[in-house]
Amino acid sequence: MKRSLPFLGFRFLALLSSMLVPCVVLTLMGYLLWRGLPVMGKELLFGRTPPLDAVFGRAPVWDGLWPACVGTFWLVVLTMALALFPGVGCGVYLAEFATPRQKRVLGSAVDMLAGMPSIVMGLFGFMLILLMRRTVLPDANTCLLLAAACLALLVLPVLAASAREAMEAVPASLRLAAAASGFSRSQALFYLLLPAVARGILGGAVLAVGRAAEDTAVILFTGVVANAGLPSGLFGKFEALSFDIYYISSQYQDQAELLRGFGAAALLLMVSCLLLATARGLERSFRRRWRGKA
Amino acid sequence: MRNATSVRRMSRSGEAGLAMLRLSVVLAMGGMALLFLMVVAFALPAFVQNGGGGPFSWSWSPGHGEFGILPMMVGSVAVGGLAVIPGWVTGVCLCCWLLSPTRAGRPGPWRVLVAGLVRVMTAVPTVVYGFAAVFLLAPSLRMWLGGSGFSWLAASVMLSVLILPTVVLVLQAGLAPRLEALSLSGVALGMNRLELLWHLVLPASRATLLSAAVLGFGRAVGDTMLPLMLAGNAPVMPDSLLSGVRTLTAHMALVTSNEVGGQAYDSLFMAGLLLLVINGTVSLVIRHMGGRA
Numbered sequence: 001m002k003r004s005l006p007f008l009g010f011r012f013l014a015l016l017s018s019m020l021v022p023c024v025v026l027t028l029m030g031y032l033l034w035r036g037l038p039v040m041g042k043e044l045l046f047g048r049t050p051p052l053d054a055v056f057g058r059a060p061v062w063d064g065l066w067p068a069c070v071g072t073f074w075l076v077v078l079t080m081a082l083a084l085f086p087g088v089g090c091g092v093y094l095a096e097f098a099t100p101r102q103k104r105v106l107g108s109a110v111d112m113l114a115g116m117p118s119i120v121m122g123l124f125g126f127m128l129i130l131l132m133r134r135t136v137l138p139d140a141n142t143c144l145l146l147a148a149a150c151l152a153l154l155v156l157p158v159l160a161a162s163a164r165e166a167m168e169a170v171p172a173s174l175r176l177a178a179a180a181s182g183f184s185r186s187q188a189l190f191y192l193l194l195p196a197v198a199r200g201i202l203g204g205a206v207l208a209v210g211r212a213a214e215d216t217a218v219i220l221f222t223g224v225v226a227n228a229g230l231p232s233g234l235f236g237k238f239e240a241l242s243f244d245i246y247y248i249s250s251q252y253q254d255q256a257e258l259l260r261g262f263g264a265a266a267l268l269l270m271v272s273c274l275l276l277a278t279a280r281g282l283e284r285s286f287r288r289r290w291r292g293k294a
Numbered sequence: 295m296r297n298a299t300s301v302r303r304m305s306r307s308g309e310a311g312l313a314m315l316r317l318s319v320v321l322a323m324g325g326m327a328l329l330f331l332m333v334v335a336f337a338l339p340a341f342v343q344n345g346g347g348g349p350f351s352w353s354w355s356p357g358h359g360e361f362g363i364l365p366m367m368v369g370s371v372a373v374g375g376l377a378v379i380p381g382w383v384t385g386v387c388l389c390c391w392l393l394s395p396t397r398a399g400r401p402g403p404w405r406v407l408v409a410g411l412v413r414v415m416t417a418v419p420t421v422v423y424g425f426a427a428v429f430l431l432a433p434s435l436r437m438w439l440g441g442s443g444f445s446w447l448a449a450s451v452m453l454s455v456l457i458l459p460t461v462v463l464v465l466q467a468g469l470a471p472r473l474e475a476l477s478l479s480g481v482a483l484g485m486n487r488l489e490l491l492w493h494l495v496l497p498a499s500r501a502t503l504l505s506a507a508v509l510g511f512g513r514a515v516g517d518t519m520l521p522l523m524l525a526g527n528a529p530v531m532p533d534s535l536l537s538g539v540r541t542l543t544a545h546m547a548l549v550t551s552n553e554v555g556g557q558a559y560d561s562l563f564m565a566g567l568l569l570l571v572i573n574g575t576v577s578l579v580i581r582h583m584g585g586r587a
Binding site for chain 2: 011024032035097109112120124126216220273
C-alpha cells in the first residue's frame with residue numbers, strides 16, 4: 001500500500017505521543033517525589049510534638065500533617081458510611097430488578113451525576129447551610145458531616161457503576177442454577193450473586209475511597225480550614241490533606257512549610273496510587289474468577 | 295420442619311432485601327434531585343433581578359457594585375477549549391499507538407508500561423498536579439516567555455494532561471472492538487494495525503472521537519483546582535496566552551472564601567447553575583451519541 005503523507009505524519013505523532021506523555025507525567029511525579037521523599041518521616045507527620053502524645057490527642061500538632069491525615073481519614077470513613085448503601089444498592093437494583101424504562105432513566109441520572117463537576121456538590125452543601133441558617137437553625141455552620149454528605153454524592157456514581165458492572169459480569173449459569181434449585185430472584189441475589197460479586201463491588205469501593213480522599217473542591221465549600229487541629233466531632237471544622245496541599249502552595253511562609261507541602265503532595269500521590277493498585281487488583285481477581293464461564 | 299422455617303426466613307429476608315434496594319435507589323435519586331433543585335432554586339432570583347450589577351454583565355468589581363460573571367464564562371470556555379485541542383490530539387495518537395503493536399499479538403513491555411501509566415494518571419489527584427505545576431511549570435513559563443507564569447497557557451497545559459487519560463480510555467473502549475473486527479481481513483490485505491486504524495477505523499468512529507472530545511471538555515471546564523492554582527484568576531477577558539484568566543470554578547472558590555454575601559453570592563449561584571447546565575449538556579450529548587463515560 002502506498003503510504004500517504006498524512007499517514008506518515010500520523011505515525012510520527014503516534015510515536016511522539018508515546019514518548020511525550022510518559023516524559024511529562026514522570027517529570028511531574030518524579031519532581032514531587034524528589035522534593036517530597038527526603039522529608040518523609042516522623043517529623044513530617046508530627047513536627048516537634050512527641051508522636052504518642054499526638055496520636056492520642058494529648059498535645060496539638062502545629063507543624064505537621066497529622067491533623068490533616070486524621071481529617072482526611074474521618075472524611076473518607078464518613079463518606080463511605082453514607083454512600084455505600086445507596087450507591088451499591090442503586091447499582092445492584094439497576095442490574096437486577098430495573099425495568100428497561102427504569103434502566104434508561106436511572107442510568108442516565110447516574111451518568112449525569114457522574115459528569116457533574118465536584119465543585120457543584122460543594123456548592124450544594126454550601127446552599128444547604130445557607131438554607132438552614134435562614135430557616136430552622138440560625139447558627140448552622142459548615143462541618144465534617146456536611147462535607148462527607150457532599151462527597152457521598154460525588155462518589156455515589158462510582159459505586160453504582162462498579163456494582164452494576166460487577167453484577168452484569170456474573171455468568172448466566174449461576175442465575176440459571178439458582179432458579180433451577182427453586183430460589184426466588186431476591187433469594188438468589190442475596191445468597192448467591194452478592195457473595196459472588198463481593199470482590200468486584202469492593203474494588204469499586206476502594207476506587208471511591210480514592211476519589212473521596214483526593215477531592216478538594218467539595219471540602220473547600222463545606223468546612224475545611226487550615227489550622228483546625230484534630231476534628232472535634234461531626235459538627236466541627238476539620239483539616240484535610242488535599243486542602244493543606246493547596247493552602248501551602250498559595251500561602252507558604254517559609255522553606256520548612258514549603259517542604260511540608262511537597263511531603264503532603266508526595267504522600268497523597270502515593271496513597272492514591274496505592275488505592276488504585278488495590279482496586280485494580282481486586283477487579284482483576286474478580287474477573288479472573290468468572291472468566292470463560294457462560 | 296426446620297427446613298420449612300429456614301426457607302420462610304430466607305424468603306422473608308429476600309423480601310426485606312428488595313425493599314432495602316428500593317430504599318437505596320430512592321435515597322440516591324432523592325439526594326440527586328435535591329442537588330439539582332437547590333442549585334436551580336438558588337440561582338433563579340439572580341435571573342429575575344436585573345440591573346447594572348446583575349450577573350450577566352462584563353465587569354466584576356464588587357467595590358463598585360458590579361458583579362458580572364461573563365468574563366469568567368469566557369475564561370472557562372477559553373481554558374477548556376485550549377486544553378481540549380492538545381489533550382484530544384495526543385489522546386487519539388496515544389490510543390492508536392497503544393492499539394497497534396508492531397508485532398501482531400501481544401503488546402511489548404513499553405506499551406504495557408505506558409498503558410499502566412495512563413491508568414495511574416486517572417488516579418493522580420488534581421491538587422497534586424496543581425502543586426507540581428506551581429513549582430515547575432509556572433516558573434519555567436516565567437523564565438522562557440515572561441509574564442508571571444500563572445496564565446491561561448499554564449492552566450490549559452495542565453488541564454490537557456488531566457483529561458488525557460479520560461480521552462484515551464473512552465477512545466480505547468470505542469475503537470478496540472472495531473479494530474478487532476477488522477484486523478483479520480486487514481492483515482490479509484497486507485495492512486498493519488496502525489494503517490487499519492488510520493484508513494478504516496478512525497473515519498468510521500466519528501461519534502467516539504467526538505464524544506471523547508466533549509467528555510474531555512466537560513472535565514476541563516469542571517475542574518477547580520488547576521485553574522484556581524495556575525490561571526492567575528484576574529477577572530478580565532484574557533488578551534493573550536500569557537495573561538491571567540478566571541474560570542467559573544475558580545471564581546466560585548474565590549467568592550466563597552472572600553465575600554460574605556449579597557450580590558456576590560448571586561453570582562456564585564449563577565456560576566453553579568451555568569456549570570450544571572454545561573456538564574448536563576455534555577452528559578446528554580454523550581448519551582445521545584451512544585458513548586459511555
